[in-house]
Amino acid sequence: MAWVYLITAGLFEIGWPLGLKMAQMVEGKQVTGITIAVISMAISGYCLFMAQKDIPMGTAYAVWTGIGAAGTFVLGIILYNDPIGTLRIGSVLLIIAGVIGLKLAH
Numbered sequence: 001m002a003w004v005y006l007i008t009a010g011l012f013e014i015g016w017p018l019g020l021k022m023a024q025m026v027e028g029k030q031v032t033g034i035t036i037a038v039i040s041m042a043i044s045g046y047c048l049f050m051a052q053k054d055i056p057m058g059t060a061y062a063v064w065t066g067i068g069a070a071g072t073f074v075l076g077i078i079l080y081n082d083p084i085g086t087l088r089i090g091s092v093l094l095i096i097a098g099v100i101g102l103k104l105a106h
Contacts, residue, residue: 002054003103009047010067015040017072021080044068059102066099 016037023033044064052060073092076082 002051005047006051006055006060006063007067009044009051010064011071012040012044012047013064013068014071014075016044017068018075018079021076025080055106059106063099063102066095066102070095070099 019033019035019037019040021033022036023030026033048060048064051064055063070092073082073088077084
């Protein structure tokens with residue numbers, strides 16, 4: 001169950017940068033975007049707290065931020081036309097490989 005909490009935490013970690021970007025980009029959506037960000041932070045933090053009961057802190061934190069970073073990277077490209085390039089993609093693939101390695105090592 002701890003890994004379910006951790007993956008959920010990582011997915012909600014994606015929500016707060018998206019909420020903040022929405023607040024910046026969409027006129028009239030500042031309150032909605034900030035609300036999404038704050039709720040995502042709270043859920044993400046709670047799920048990380050629950051995951052760390054059974055998963056070592058360093059592993060949990062690295063996986064949590066890795067999911068958040070990779071997910072935000074992908075959605076930034078899809079939703080906001082963030083730049084894409086070979087080095088950027090390779091770097092995110094290294095993050096994903098690290099997350100998989102930490103899961104396998106646990």
